[in-house]
Amino acid sequence: MYDVHSVREDFPVLKEVIYLDNAATTQTPVPAVKAMDEYFFKYAGNHGRGAHRLARETTNHYEDARENVADFLNADVKKTIFTRNATEGINVIARGFPWEDGDHVIVTLVEHHSNLLPWMRLRKEGVDLTIVKPDATGVVDPEDIASAVTERTRLIAITQVSNVFGSIQDVSRVIRTARREDVRVLVDGSQSAGHMAVDLGSMDPDFFVTPGHKGLLGPQGTGVLYIREPDLIEPLFLGGGMVRAVTDLDYEIEASPSKFEAGTPNMPGAIGLGRAVEYVKDIGVKNIERHELALAKDAARRLAAIEGVEVYGPKERASVVPFNVTGMNAHDVAMILDQTRKICVRSGYHCAIPGIGFLGVDGTVRASFALYNTQEEVDKLIETVLNVAAFVA
Ligand SMILES: Cc1ncc(COP(=O)(O)O)c(C=O)c1O
Known part of the structure; x- marks a missing residue:
């Protein structure tokens, strides 16, 4: 066990209030804030752009943070993508998946709007949607999901822990069944990562999202998206930092994770998140x-x-x-x-x-x-x- 009273020293605001809104966002520990402070005061540059020392140092810290997060989730670092939040990760998949008319998606009724609306929008674009109901306590029976699968089902999107009920879903069972049917599974880990052991190696989802600012204790404006087969997904954003070559006729996209991180990323945020994850790991x-x-x-x-x-x-x-x-x-x-x-x-x-x-x-x-x-x-x-x-x- 750890000493909660010494942990509290790393979260000064807790001297002022009783903070019980951790499902919305958590407080960030002093070491993670200091890591961001160091970025701003000692080496702020842009990621992956430029040969000078500040650009190099920023790139190294940013990529170290990615390694920390990937290691924490037991995920392949090349498939671990930084996002702004969980919502962005879900939208990247919903927009980038190679849908065909008549494809079918399954979600559950306990989903956060962020894991509901992106799929509801697809319904307007020719994709069928089934919303599976939970029991009265918010637990979804994996059998109910399995029986909703049709030959057109391409994806199941399900939260691991409900932010409404606090119920825990058996996502591993959902994934095992789905894989047999060649159906992909997106797990929304917004309320699980950092709160319970999440091992993507053994869970083996096709997609996993989590904000950085909840159980991982990182700063707001950070998130993580894991994609098992990055070649399957078209990037949502195009631009600087994600292309290998450009001619006046065409462009060649970088491999993951750069492929999904167009534009200047949130370097201080990712670095703070990397340090916060270390903090969680240490405890x-x-x-x-x-x-x-x-x-x-x-x-x-x-x-x-x-x-x-x-x-x-x-x-x-x-x-x-x-x-x-x-x-x-x-x-x-x-x-x-x-x-x-x-x-x-x-x-x-x-x-x-x-x-x-x-x-x-x-x-x-x-x-x-x-x-x-x-x-x-x-x-x-x-x-x-x-x-x-x-x-x-
Ligand atoms: C289950 C669940 N999914 C998704 C989200 C969205 O997270 P974010 O606002 O970081 O995108 C939340 C946030 O509360 C959540 O609880």
Whole structure:
């Protein structure tokens, strides 16, 4: 185990607030911020462009960061692409996949809008879409996905951990079945990477996306896209940094990952992310998972025991705990938690209107945990929700 109190020293804002909105974005540790600081103050140049020392040093740090991230996810470094966020990665696949009229895509109802809208847009362009429903706790049965597969199915897009329910999907089973049918699988790891062990070598998805700014503790504006067969996908953006040769008639695209990183990349962000991933690795993702799950389990159990509070999601949950106080709007609850105890939680639809609609509510309050949260913080959350629920009773 690690000492959560010494970890908290690396996140100064935690002295000011109780931060339980980690499913939206996490805080970034001091060593990662220092790595970005060093980029700006010691060697800022452009990546892959130019022979001078600052350009070379920037390129080396940027590529080292890629190696750190690839190593952390157990992915081939040449197939590990930096993006702005998870959303960008999903859109790169949705736009770059070699679709044919009548092709079929399967998604689930628990997806974040970022893993729903890009596929819904394809429906307007001649691709069929099936949306598979979960059970009442947000768990999708892999058998239901398997039975939705037709001979025209080309891709299944599924989140590993739902940001609405906190449910964990058996993506490995979905991938194994899909591979037998020659169907590709995109795994949205936005709520899993950094929170639980993610080994792309053994999971073996065709595509995997994660933001850098959630469980990986990197800065906002960073993300990672893994593509198992980079030759399959047309790049979304064309321009500098991704071509090998250009004539006035044609151009020749670089191999992955450059192929997918047109234009000046977010060098400080990627470098900060590389350092943040090292930080996570040093603490150990298994330790982080154990810590977060214990907090989430305790919070869910104690919230559910409060009269007038309903908790959503399965018993075996990830570190996401959605709930509502009967008779109160989720935003009002979140506002009271902040105003009275500086407790920061998310409220509303969580960018997943269909998933929230499936719950039959008008939004939820969502407490989500990270490696730096403590039992005392859970106690304060419970105490405050108890007071709010007693007030409306
Ligand atoms: C499950 C899931 N997928 C995708 C996203 C989108 O991530 P980003 O905003 O970094 O693109 C989120 C963000 O909350 C998410 O929870």
